[in-house]
Amino acid sequence: MIKIVAGGKKNIGAYAELIAEYEKRLRKPFDIQWEFVEEERLLARLEKWPFTGREYVICCDERGANISSDEYSQRLASAFVGGRDVVILIGGAYGFSESVRERADFVWSFSKLVFPHMLARVMVTEQIYRAYEINRGGKYHHE
Numbered sequence: 001m002i003k004i005v006a007g008g009k010k011n012i013g014a015y016a017e018l019i020a021e022y023e024k025r026l027r028k029p030f031d032i033q034w035e036f037v038e039e040e041r042l043l044a045r046l047e048k049w050p051f052t053g054r055e056y057v058i059c060c061d062e063r064g065a066n067i068s069s070d071e072y073s074q075r076l077a078s079a080f081v082g083g084r085d086v087v088i089l090i091g092g093a094y095g096f097s098e099s100v101r102e103r104a105d106f107v108w109s110f111s112k113l114v115f116p117h118m119l120a121r122v123m124v125t126e127q128i129y130r131a132y133e134i135n136r137g138g139k140y141h142h143e
Helices: 012-025 041-047 070-079 096-101 117-136
Strands: 001-008 034-038 054-066 087-091 105-108
Touching: 001 041, 001 117, 012 034, 012 117, 034 041, 034 054, 054 096, 070 087, 070 117, 087 117
Parallel strands: 001 034, 001 087, 054 087, 054 105
Antiparallel strands: none
């Protein structure tokens, strides 16, 4: 199971349509659950989050590592093989504190560019689908 915790409002408009398209293509263990939290409440909640190790926590932040889709796929697969659920954190306009980034298992940057959080949600969902296709040997991802 993958849980995406996103700062801000629920997916809207064309973004919601794109996200739904990728989600309907996915199969277990890539089931996605969304949780939307107002940005200030999200930041406060994450400061108290226990980060127990039972979950593989990926923090989407421009200050993170830029990796390939293959590497991302391997990270998700390793988490599932290790019996861990995946939690992906998508912040709002102000990103995450240093303490949250330090406690996450992985801090992931899409690029050196900054993207609106609604677009980041689409990108995360697409990359989950791409990882699924890479792991199953599908034709969606090309080398």
